[in-house]
Amino acid sequence: MDDERHRGWLERAIALSGEGAGIGAGGPFGCVVVRDGVVVGEGYNRVLVDNDPTAHAEVVAIRRACAALGSNQLPGCVVYTSCEPCPMCLGAIYWARPAAVYYANTHQDAAAIGFDDALIYREIEREPADRSIPFVRLDVPSAGRPFADWAARSGGPRY
Amino acid sequence: MDDERHRGWLERAIALSGEGAGIGAGGPFGCVVVRDGVVVGEGYNRVLVDNDPTAHAEVVAIRRACAALGSNQLPGCVVYTSCEPCPMCLGAIYWARPAAVYYANTHQDAAAIGFDDALIYREIEREPADRSIPFVRLDVPSAGRPFADWAARSGGPRY
Numbered sequence: 001m002d003d004e005r006h007r008g009w010l011e012r013a014i015a016l017s018g019e020g021a022g023i024g025a026g027g028p029f030g031c032v033v034v035r036d037g038v039v040v041g042e043g044y045n046r047v048l049v050d051n052d053p054t055a056h057a058e059v060v061a062i063r064r065a066c067a068a069l070g071s072n073q074l075p076g077c078v079v080y081t082s083c084e085p086c087p088m089c090l091g092a093i094y095w096a097r098p099a100a101v102y103y104a105n106t107h108q109d110a111a112a113i114g115f116d117d118a119l120i121y122r123e124i125e126r127e128p129a130d131r132s133i134p135f136v137r138l139d140v141p142s143a144g145r146p147f148a149d150w151a152a153r154s155g156g157p158r159y
Numbered sequence: 160m161d162d163e164r165h166r167g168w169l170e171r172a173i174a175l176s177g178e179g180a181g182i183g184a185g186g187p188f189g190c191v192v193v194r195d196g197v198v199v200g201e202g203y204n205r206v207l208v209d210n211d212p213t214a215h216a217e218v219v220a221i222r223r224a225c226a227a228l229g230s231n232q233l234p235g236c237v238v239y240t241s242c243e244p245c246p247m248c249l250g251a252i253y254w255a256r257p258a259a260v261y262y263a264n265t266h267q268d269a270a271a272i273g274f275d276d277a278l279i280y281r282e283i284e285r286e287p288a289d290r291s292i293p294f295v296r297l298d299v300p301s302a303g304r305p306f307a308d309w310a311a312r313s314g315g316p317r318y
Binding site: 003006007010011014015017018021022027028047048050051052053054056059062063066067069070071072073074082084085086087088089090091092093094095096097098099100101102103104105106109110112113114119120121123124128133134135136137138139140142143144145146147149150151153154 | 162165166169170173174176177180181186187189206207209210211212213215218221222225226228229230231232233241242243244245246247248249250251252253254255256257258259260261262263264265268269271272273278279280282283287292293294295296297298299301302303304305306308309310312
């Protein structure tokens with residue numbers, strides 16, 4: 001494994017993290033998606049400038065990489081992110097299915113400057129209705145129909 | 160608590176789930192964000208039509224609600240989603256901070272038609288380097304600088 005090559009891409013993600021924070025786009029987080037030694041998507045956190053709580057660096061870079069590749073999947077790609085992903089970005093990564101993820105700063109480093117991903121990781125463990133944001137299930141008779149239609153139509157998942 | 164009112168909004172989210180899947184936009188998932196009895200953002204899964212693995216119904220609806228309100232936060236809003244959120248969407252909800260979440264179908268219902276959120280929930284528990292998509296930390300000397308700059312500049316988090 002060529003760690004120096006991976007460090008080079010991480011340095012680019014880190015440079016993006018400083019660039020985005022420097023212009024007030026959002027927090028100091030950057031991400032680069034690489035395939036076969038070529039950048040296919042990159043970006044920095046844009047939560048503040050876009051008024052979009054989902055515009056974390058990883059989500060921005062994944063969306064751009066998928067747009068560039070014309071696919072909702074990233075097979076054979078590597079995600080380089082300046083900081084260990086939060087649960088939202090971890091989920092986005094699993095849905096996009098890259099080959100691997102490399103990161104530099106840890107979630108403890110992020111917590112030390114006020115970004116407490118650990119809260120969300122703890123909340124995942126709790127019963128839905130007991131969370132700090134309560135998740136309440138209600139029985140709705142119509143809910144099953146679109147699921148049954150999907151199963152009948154597609155014969156399985158398509159992504 | 161007026162469950163019938165909440166069920167009414169869930170029915171709208173469920174109708175959106177069928178609408179989106181029916182036109183091939185993505186899986187059968189819909190979401191509505193409501194504040195003071197008014198829809199401020201809604202949508203359905205657009206993963207297939209947008210080539211965007213992050214375009215789950217909750218992410219789409221949250222992004223639209225935040226754009227409409229000109230804010231990266233959703234205080235006082237309620238999220239109605241046709242299905243229990245996946246980890247990505249749970250994370251997005253925590254970053255947006257609505258007051259509550261209501262859902263109809265469970266993650267077990269989703270797994271039964273091929274959407275296995277449980278895999279991602281299990282992966283979260285594992286050591287980063289041992290995951291099915293390995294998360295590898297590398298020490299990069301430049302990584303700490305943007306974090307230190309952020310802490311010095313903002314004196315704390317701004318979102």
